[in-house]
Amino acid sequence: MPDFQLGSYKPALLASRRFSWTLLPPALGSLALILLLVVVVDYVRMLQQRRKLPPGPFPFPLIGNHLAIPKVKPWLAWEKWAAHYNDPLLTLWVGRKPTIIVNDAWSASDLLEKRDKLYSSRPHIIVMGDMLNQTETNQTCAVYGDHWRLHRRLTHTVVGSQAVRGHYSVQANESKILTRNLMDDATTYVMSIERYSISVVSIIGWGRRIDRMNDYIAQTALKFMESVDYIVPGAFWMESIPQLARLPSWIYPLPSAIFNGAKHTQRYFYQLSKEAAQKPGDNFAKTIIKGQQEYGLADEDVAGLTANLIGGGVDTTSSSIITTILAMCAFPEAQREAHEELDRVVGRDRSPALSDETSLPYISAIVEEALRWRTVTVLGGIPHAPTHDDVYRGFHIPAGTPIIGNVWAIHRHPREFPDPDVFRPERFLNGPERRPYPNKKGHNAFGWGRRQCSGQPLAQQGLLLTIARLLWAFDMKPGLDESGNQVRLDVFAYTKSENMRPEPFPARFTPRSEKIAEIIRDEAERAREALRIYDGETKLTMENVP
Numbered sequence: 001m002p003d004f005q006l007g008s009y010k011p012a013l014l015a016s017r018r019f020s021w022t023l024l025p026p027a028l029g030s031l032a033l034i035l036l037l038v039v040v041v042d043y044v045r046m047l048q049q050r051r052k053l054p055p056g057p058f059p060f061p062l063i064g065n066h067l068a069i070p071k072v073k074p075w076l077a078w079e080k081w082a083a084h085y086n087d088p089l090l091t092l093w094v095g096r097k098p099t100i101i102v103n104d105a106w107s108a109s110d111l112l113e114k115r116d117k118l119y120s121s122r123p124h125i126i127v128m129g130d131m132l133n134q135t136e137t138n139q140t141c142a143v144y145g146d147h148w149r150l151h152r153r154l155t156h157t158v159v160g161s162q163a164v165r166g167h168y169s170v171q172a173n174e175s176k177i178l179t180r181n182l183m184d185d186a187t188t189y190v191m192s193i194e195r196y197s198i199s200v201v202s203i204i205g206w207g208r209r210i211d212r213m214n215d216y217i218a219q220t221a222l223k224f225m226e227s228v229d230y231i232v233p234g235a236f237w238m239e240s241i242p243q244l245a246r247l248p249s250w251i252y253p254l255p256s257a258i259f260n261g262a263k264h265t266q267r268y269f270y271q272l273s274k275e276a277a278q279k280p281g282d283n284f285a286k287t288i289i290k291g292q293q294e295y296g297l298a299d300e301d302v303a304g305l306t307a308n309l310i311g312g313g314v315d316t317t318s319s320s321i322i323t324t325i326l327a328m329c330a331f332p333e334a335q336r337e338a339h340e341e342l343d344r345v346v347g348r349d350r351s352p353a354l355s356d357e358t359s360l361p362y363i364s365a366i367v368e369e370a371l372r373w374r375t376v377t378v379l380g381g382i383p384h385a386p387t388h389d390d391v392y393r394g395f396h397i398p399a400g401t402p403i404i405g406n407v408w409a410i411h412r413h414p415r416e417f418p419d420p421d422v423f424r425p426e427r428f429l430n431g432p433e434r435r436p437y438p439n440k441k442g443h444n445a446f447g448w449g450r451r452q453c454s455g456q457p458l459a460q461q462g463l464l465l466t467i468a469r470l471l472w473a474f475d476m477k478p479g480l481d482e483s484g485n486q487v488r489l490d491v492f493a494y495t496k497s498e499n500m501r502p503e504p505f506p507a508r509f510t511p512r513s514e515k516i517a518e519i520i521r522d523e524a525e526r527a528r529e530a531l532r533i534y535d536g537e538t539k540l541t542m543e544n545v546p
């Protein structure tokens with residue numbers, strides 16, 4: 001009779017000087033049996049834990065709901081699943097661990113705003129965290145604690161509400177150039193908007209203006225931003241089975257390829273910051289490099305702090321502007337109201353200025369509605385996680401559980417936003433269309449509680465001044481097809497990225513008068529002169545970084 005006990009085989013195997021194949025099948029059998037037992041015990045644990053968690057699809061052992069999670073725009077399915085289970089909270093098993101998806105504003109606020117002392121950490125993230133070497137060194141992924149606080153404080157010095165007043169003229173000048181670019185060539189309006197967003201943060205971060213869209217840093221930045229999709233549950237097997245990330249590279253080369261690439265990118269951003277520190281004038285990189293020793297920052301921390309200006313601020317801002325253009329083309333009555341307000345407050349003989357901001361409530365409402373209507377960060381950026389176990393509505397939420405706000409569902413809930421796909425700035429005016437919402441702002445485009453977007457003041461200031469200027473300048477209309485007919489716009493045609501934006505659509509930007517066209521040209525020229533102090537090239541590339 002073969003012996004199926006691994007324990008008794010071990011000495012036999014070791015003692016045997018010549019390997020005997022006859023021993024292998026029973027040994028493997030025993031191993032398989034033990035593994036099976038481990039899996040069964042673990043599955044029983046999962047199922048017991050599941051009984052105390054919010055509802056959700058039934059998980060498989062080891063892989064949980066990995067196969068059930070749609071690989072494209074999963075937020076659409078989660079909105080439906082929450083309705084199916086009749087609960088705004090939904091549990092998904094990413095491998096052996098639960099993730100909670102929150103599908104309405106009030107539950108999200110209960111957890112992430114009212115209990116923000118508990119829910120302001122981040123879960124252990126394998127790909128975007130460990131693989132990209134960001135778990136310890138980047139504010140976006142760092143766990144709640146002193147190191148994260150230091151990062152947040154430093155970021156605040158450059159994009160906090162006080163600091164951003166100092167960036168107004170850079171944003172205003174770049175938006176004047178953007179307006180002229182749209183007037184001159186509507187076919188490249190998306191690229192012009194991206195150049196504008198990158199240039200603003202590049203000047204603030206490294207003191208260097210981006211003049212061309214094919215600029216090396218701009219292109220590197222755009223590539224860098226693609227990593228935002230690494231966070232979507234179900235995107236990587238490694239997230240479901242973290243052990244895969246520890247396999248030797250000759251078996252599974254992906255983890256080390258990602259890690260080495262990330263280290264290289266961090267070296268690049270560090271060197272870029274060191275280079276910027278030598279420039280005349282102020283920039284964020286200079287401040288951080290100067291304080292590196294005093295704050296005890298590793299080179300990777302410096303890279304993270306500076307690169308976050310791009311990672312956080314470029315795609316988000318560009319996509320929100322493009323969304324607003326889509327809304328203006330698709331909902332001309334909102335555009336008419338905006339023009340009426342601008343004509344009344346600003347007139348057509350000068351462009352809007354900082355002092356007009358408080359007198360343009362409808363334009364402000366357009367910005368808020370655009371952030372609500374098609375929120376760029378459709379899953380609220382990066383998941384939160386509680387630092388301790390918690391009980392909410394009788395559910396037991398273990399420490400470290402990823403909590404994802406499904407902003408797609410939250411911002412389209414008909415209770416808060418009737419006819420949610422209709423663009424109605426009136427929702428954000430203090431009139432009858434304003435519905436109760438758990439926070440004063442009336443939406444969560446910038447996240448929740450202590451973790452909410454550090455760059456919000458910069459983003460809001462830039463969006464308001466840019467949208468006001470574009471609306472003052474142009475009649476925005478859908479582009480024309482080959483037969484000269486206006487194209488039909490699809491307000492649901494959005495990319496599948498977690499930082500979503502409209503699929504490309506043609507648009508026309510017609511100056512609202514001859515005089516306005518003249519002002520656009522004149523202001524752009526003067527803005528270009530004012531920004532000349534930030535001109536300059538860098539020889540540093542990813543290929544030659546030391």
Ligand code: HEM
Nearest residue numbers: 140309312313316377380381446447448451452453455459
């Ligand atoms: C329309 C523009 C923007 C939107 C919609 C947006 C949205 C978000 C969201 C949803 C989060 C996650 C919040 C949470 O976890 O609760 C976030 C975090 C963050 N954002 Fe933004 N963001 C924008 C612009 C910016 C800009 C301009 C910067 C910097 C220049 C920036 C830097 C950051 C940083 C550093 C974090 C991490 C905060 C932390 O974990 O402590 N963002 N953003």
